[in-house]
Structures are given as structure tokens and as C-alpha cells.
Amino acid sequence: MGELSKTFPVRNYDLDATLASGQAFCWQSLGQAWEGVIGKRWVRLRMAKGSIAAEVAYPVPDWAWLEDYLQLHIDLGQVLATFPDDEPMRNAVAALPGLRLLRQDYWECLASFILSATKQIVQIRQMVALLSERFGEPIESGGNKPTFAFPSIEAIAACSEAELRECKLGFRAPNLRGAARDILDEKIEWQRLPTMTSSEARAELMKLRGVGQKIADCVLLYAGGHQDVFPVDVWIDRALKRLYFPKRRPSARRLRKFADTHFGPYAGYAQQYLFHHARVHLKLK
DNA sequence: AGCCAGGCTAAAT
């Protein structure tokens, strides 16, 4: 019993922008469609007029896992209405209306962003793909290529540092391995993260070596659903300074405070719009 | 060729 495909009606959903926007690193663009893995399921997604068509490799009894991942219940209009009414936000939203946040798995998200340190998005995708091919569980695919799930915490913990370095992780290898081992050794309260407040969960994640505030905030936002959290990376840092403090030179502390207070209850969404806008329009310095 | 990439840590102001 179950279905191999389903079509979901959507409004204001830019699937291409969302899957390419540097929040998830397991999606591959194949012309009209996207292929990726959510948990242990291979998925192909296709955007049509007013709907997203999904296809899986074996019948599934329900689609709640996909609806949750794509956050189909979110009313984007309500989200956008909470943004501050200033020119930078208006421009960022106008540039890409329909950009969304996904709801990802905690471990895959944490691992991906541990890998993200001083790496470009294309390279993060490459590392994630290599890790999955070498240490992930093979899963059934609807395409013609063999497909693998993202490696489990146990699988990464069992790797040697050298094996991880062979996946081009560089100095990130011990951090990823250490995070997996610390979670298994219960050095942090991993299981309780979903029930914690933002600041509790952030502090817990930052106990891991190689995880600072930026990476912790990405996990809170993209996996934990803390939509008010506003990760500040190099692009956002540039964007905030250029767009909101063109003359002055705000201290890091001041800028952090601004990020935490200016963007409202859906600051994480605002951040995603500004991030994309900065990467496209602020490229020339 | 050289600079920089969805950073973090520890050392040095």
C-alpha cells in the first residue's frame, strides 16, 4: 500500500532557489528536476505551475516527512509581513520572492555545517557527496546512479581521521569525527536538543570542537526550526555593514545585537533572503 | 598566481 508519486499544490514556492540556496547540500540539479535524499529515501522533485511533483523509489504510506522537510504548511505571506519595512529587506525579497527555509535532519545539518568552514557551497556539496558514497548506507534510487544516505553518527564515529581526510575534509576531519564521538559518548545532551530553547541548544552545540555560534545557529534554524535565529556569516556580515551601516564601522558586538533585534520573529527567513541577495549582488566586493 | 571560501580556536594585542 502506498504511492510512488504525489503532487503538492503550492503558492509562492521557488523550489530552485530554495534547494540551491546554501542551506542543504544534498540536492543535485538535473535540468528540470532535482534529485536528493531525505533520511533514507531517494526523492525527485519537479516544480510546475503552482505545484511541486514528488517521486520516490518505493511506495510510501504517507508524505508527512516530505511536507515537513519542504515546510509546505508555511504561509510565506505571513512571514514576509513581519519583516522590517526598510529598503534592504524590500530589495532582497523582491529579488527572489518564494525563497523558503527547509526543515532538515539535525545530524546531517550539523555535520554539513561543520564542513562548511571556509569552504564554498560547491565544495561543501562535494564533501557531503564523498562522505555519503563512502560511508553512507546504499538506498534504492529511481535514477540510474547508485545512491547513498548521509552517513549515520555511528558510521562517522567509526571512521579514522585519515579516511575522512580522503573525502577532502582537511582540518575539518577531526572536528566532524569528534562531534560524532562526543554525541555517542553523551558529552552533550543531543537527544534533548529539540526540546530546548534557542540559547540552551546553542550553548549545548557549541560544546563541540569546531562548532561556534555561526554553525550552531545554522543548525538551530535549518534543523531545529528556530525561525527567529539569524546566523551571521561572511556574506551577511558584509551585507549588514553595507546596507545598514554604510558610513559607520560597527563593532562585532554592535552588529550581532542589530542582527538579534532588528528582523523580528522570522529573522531566520530574513537572513536567508539577505544571504542570497548579498551573494548575487555584492559579489563585486 | 593569488585570493578567498556560509569559521573556529588559541595566541597576541
Next chain:
DNA sequence: ATTTAGCATGGC
């Protein structure tokens, strides 16, 4: 309390 070098590796 804030700034800076070093870290691996690859794209451009």
C-alpha cells in the same frame, strides 16, 4: 575585551 594567524583544499 577585541583583533589576528593558522588551519586544508579547491574554484575562479
